[in-house]
Amino acid sequence: MEGVVPYIVAFGSIVITLLILQLDPLRGIPGPFYARWTPLWMIYHSRKGDMHQKMIELHKAHGKLVRTGPNEVSISDPGAVKIIYGAGSKFRKSNWYSVWQGHRKFDLFPERNELVHRAQRRLVSGIYSMDRLKRLEPYVDKALIVLFSKLSELGAKSINMGLWAQLFAFDVIGEVTFSKLFGFMDAGRDDGSFGQIDAALRSAAWIGQVPWLYWAHDTLSPFIGNWLGIGARHGSLRAFAANEINRRKLRGSDHHDILEMLMNVNREKPDELDDTAVLSMATSNIFAGSDTTAISIGALLYYLCKNPECKEKVLKEATEMMKQSRMDDIVPLAIANKMPYLQACIYEALRCHPAVGMSLPRVVPQAGIEVDGQYIPAGTIIGTNPWVIHRNQEVFGEDADSFRPERWLESDRGQLERLFFAFGSGARVCIGRNLSWIEISKLVPSLLLRFEIELTDPEAKPRENCWWFVKQEGLHMTLKPREYAG
Template identity: 35%
Template sequence: MTEDRDKTTLMGLLQLSPTLPIYTLLALLVLRLLYNKFQPGLRSIPGPFAASITKYWRVYDVWKDKAHLTAIHLHRKHGPLVRIGPNHVSVADTTFISRFYSAREDYTKTAFYPIQCISWKKRPEMNLFSERNPDGHRIAKRKVGVAYSLPNILQSEVAIDSCLELFLRRLEDLTADGSAIDLGAWLQYFAFDVVGEVTFASKLGFLEQGKDVDGMMQAIAGMLAYASLIGQVPEYHKLLLGNPVFTAMLPAMETWNQVLVFTLKAINSRASIKRDGELINADSGGRDMLSRWAYVKSSDPDKMSTRDIVVHLSTNVFAGSDTTAIALRAIIYFLCRNPAARQKLVKEIDSAVAAGQFSTPVSYKEATLLPYLGAVVKEAMRLHPSVGLLMERHVPAGGLDILGHHLPEGTIVGINPWVTNRDASVFPDPEAFKPERWLDAGDVERKRMEDVWELNFGGGSRKCTGRHISWVEIMKVIPELYRHFEIDLAHPEREWKITNHWFVQQDGVECILRKRGSVA
């Protein structure tokens, strides 16, 4: 009787209030939003109201492709701490760079990073960038880190020279009639072919064909767009491209991940990968990374596996050209916009050529002796860093006391280089392109600027392993370009277009190149 009466009462309530379930859900939603807003430790940190109650504010901000500009604006409005999510705090205080990004890795990477990994033999495999576990990262870095050292990269300088010479020849042919070219695209073709030489001892065909080979540039752009957006709600990745059901229902990811397919094709031009994944017939006599790692594997398989080789080579393909091309475009663009700085750089290059201090092409060592060149490169990369989102880290056990606030364990914190590179206390007149700031600063001031600027490559043990490849390319190609050509924007009345998908890409670096007179 009692059970029948309860059922009758419940049915009566539902009949009287058919919208009760909706109201219940709305009430739960409101409670959740209120909890987000008033979380202990974060409730007093300023920022957009919507960001404090829902992570979808951040998703929308990233979707607009200009999150780096939002970050700059918010910090100028609210100060060194800005709440950009219910559990996210963006930090602009440069003194915390060394704390968040230290060699100890007590501030661990967040779920944003594993999204940018590959699948090998139907399993997601972490690379040096995507690996969150500090111990796993140290083990992987011990295996391959030495190959990225500057001395080892310079052993491939002759191969890089071959790319540079081909690049200059292609530019001469393309600009002989005075027509404009998309120099931004060609800079990335150059960077891709250098990656090929350093990684596989073979150019990848970008300069020779003068196009995006196998659609790699477009494919990487799409992957970055996905990773940057879904990285704001990483739990959704398991329902989308990270869904384990895909590996069961669809062909192995190796057959449709274009970066991995491209990498395997490059490997197979030098070796064979058997059906079980074993690498055989690899040429281990060269200076490129495939040769080095194949030699290690053949001499001691416990130190290097085929999986290790494939994962780290594919990382080179995925990230090796974008960051370098972004820096090169920025250098060219800011020099075009600042004729006095361009004239000063050309004068420095011409003086070195006249004094017989340049080889043909210029060596990396020779280029590093040009102080104004180094200042131009740093200043362009300061104004336009490659990375444009928060470099996220988890607050460790015990929480974080920061600028009068206590952030609890698990809070996501981080720094955006676009913000710290515009800190007026470190870089006076921060929006101006002033290479001279790097030359005129005193030792203490310069050290502080360089410590902040280094965040462009990450920090601590997580600093970009490929930074030496990029730096060698930049320091060689910029003096050679201005040694051989006068370079002007084809449409100076237009601003370039910037798109932030984790890497901050540029379009609109169309240039007119005029061959200079006698070049020693």
């Protein structure tokens, strides 16, 4: 009898496995074998930093639906994407975002309660509107003057343009938020903040796949200390913001920067936007606003250098527009907005290299959803990866893998914009989008007017690390000052 026991156990295991498979509502959705049983597949690729490219590969192999976890599905179906992320959507953010929010009561990006998010966003949305941010254009100009001065000092030698884009974006955030540059461009380096942000991003990317681990760590942290990068999400950045807020309270200011606008709302509605909420918004400006903009600037410059005919078109457009306006200084936003080819290049660069490289996970509501003939029940985590949807040939054409700005100048642009996910979509679109667009629109043509820019090694492909944001490492360019009257 003892010799028969292993066979009985094996047979029983097979039966149990078959029963589980039969009861599994997602069993018909293809994907990595281990992903259907455990979140370890998601954890592995989140830590490795290749999720953006891996998801492109899987969707090319399996189609519009890919199973990425025991209860998680990635989609690339344009119709479903509009339902999930469109206006009035009942698909709420998943627990992945709870790792970002922690115990903070006011945090727009990770807030999962739509009623709370709507009320909070309503308080501050006017501050980040394009009309309001246009008033801060002189603050951006101040940072641009410093950038061009420092780049001119470096002369015609290879520089890490990805680093300088981030130094610039950080200093802009300091100027528009606190009327105070961080001084990173002057120093040519940061103060350790970049490493702190990277550590938080890398940690949250994988911890978000198992949020219970974050909360267990949170409970035990008074006894074991902090072992997670996301546990120190703000650190010195939050301390800097708190110090600037305290100074502003003591001394006041006639500067109409973002902090002053936040504090005005605080004075009018202290019960709705309290001191902690002001601090949260100011800190989030620094944390998120610098990285996304720097990545986008780097991507645009990279694609323009890889496609010199596009770069020349932008330069020609900028030169003609500035001559017509009889201006020879930094390109004003009003002119940049009237440069259709520049704007098309920005859209195309951010389509080819969106800052976010992981799925934007949502929870399927009570009614469930049918995608590509497959019913997906309530409670399932479902989402689309910007890198995947931006390469959907149904939407962006058979050349979706190529950099072709002209697609944004064609008649069906509206459809392209509806599935443009560089800043998210719908009611949860990034609140800092307008500021980022202002910086990119002004910097790139102004830079091209002043410098001849080329990749130091045209054959070298920058390394991409996807830890929520997809950063390019080794974006080396050679800048040669050109004759310019500015």
